[in-house]
Amino acid sequence: MLTLFSTAKPFVGHSRVxxxxxxxxxxxxHPDAEVILFGNxxxxxxxxxDLGLRHEPYVKRNENGTKYLNWIFDKANEYSRHQFLxxxxxxxxxxxxxxxxLQVVSARHNRFLxxxxxxxxxITAPWDFSRPDWGAQLxxxxxxxxxxxxxxxxxYFCFTRDLYYRKMPPFLIGRQGLGSLAQxxxxxxxxxxxxxxxxxRTPKSRLRLHENRRRLLLQRGRGGIQLAAGRYFLxxxxxxxxxxx
Numbered sequence: 630m631l632t633l634f635s636t637a638k639p640f641v642g643h644s645r646v647x648x649x650x651x652x653x654x655x656x657x658x659h660p661d662a663e664v665i666l667f668g669n670x671x672x673x674x675x676x677x678x679d680l681g682l683r684h685e686p687y688v689k690r691n692e693n694g695t696k697y698l699n700w701i702f703d704k705a706n707e708y709s710r711h712q713f714l715x716x717x718x719x720x721x722x723x724x725x726x727x728x729x730x731l732q733v734v735s736a737r738h739n740r741f742l743x744x745x746x747x748x749x750x751x752i753t754a755p756w757d758f759s760r761p762d763w764g765a766q767l768x769x770x771x772x773x774x775x776x777x778x779x780x781x782x783x784x785y786f787c788f789t790r791d792l793y794y795r796k797m798p799p800f801l802i803g804r805q806g807l808g809s810l811a812q813x814x815x816x817x818x819x820x821x822x823x824x825x826x827x828x829x830r831t832p833k834s835r836l837r838l839h840e841n842r843r844r845l846l847l848q849r850g851r852g853g854i855q856l857a858a859g860r861y862f863l864x865x866x867x868x869x870x871x872x873x874x
Contacts, residue, residue: 631658631731631787632709634665636688636696636802637719640672643753647720650756653680654722657758663710666719667701683708691801699797706794717785721747722756724764731787743787748775 633655638644655664666677669686677684685708689700705714713731717723734741750771757763 630661630711631713631715631728632663632665632705632711633658633715633717633723634667634701634705634709635717635719636667636701637670637673637676639670640676644720645672646755647752649676649680650752651717651720651722652676652682653758654724654756655717656680656682658723658725658728661711665705665708667704668696696802698800698802701802702793702797703795706790709790712790713787714790715785715787721784722767723785724767726764727787735789740789740792742792744783744785746778747782747784748777750775 635652637648640648652664652666656662664680664682665685666673666682667685668688674684674686676682685704688696690696702716705716713735730743734743748771751774752770756767760766
């Protein structure tokens, strides 16, 4: 079904809480969801053992020790056992409506990229995933307490296998935001046809939980802005995503 991948900050203090929240939410998306965590940051190996995730300690870095994002994308493409991949910041929590959005888009298009905005909300403690309604509780918190960020605050990219394999420039983690990544990647590969496709409706309340430093990020489900492209189909959802800050 889906491989989700990311790299983390050291799992200490508040970062430990929010990153484990995010990774566990990904794992619970689907029984066959695959989660790959890249990097040997403090606490990464322990977290992967605890949550049953795949851990890849080695990451290519520059002379200053900064991780190459393009290397992570390429290795995820090689390691993934699924047709669909999703890179998300390691403080983004995802709900079942994220999976529903993927199912809607993948049923209609063979090649696509899904991305979207986020909402901010405070989360300071481990989320209770033992509750059957943990996703609904998360959505409720974001809707009541959350604040939507602008369109350049993009924290996840869900796409079909090989879409960006060995095509991404040498991006460094933390040097360019994912909004900059989108601006760089989208004009290159899609060859946009210069026309806006019909705005498609998707099931309501698609959730993406982005955990910022002590903040929760949400994207609200209001349908998608869909752009016809010559090479693949781009869907920019206004969907809920939660994160800490």
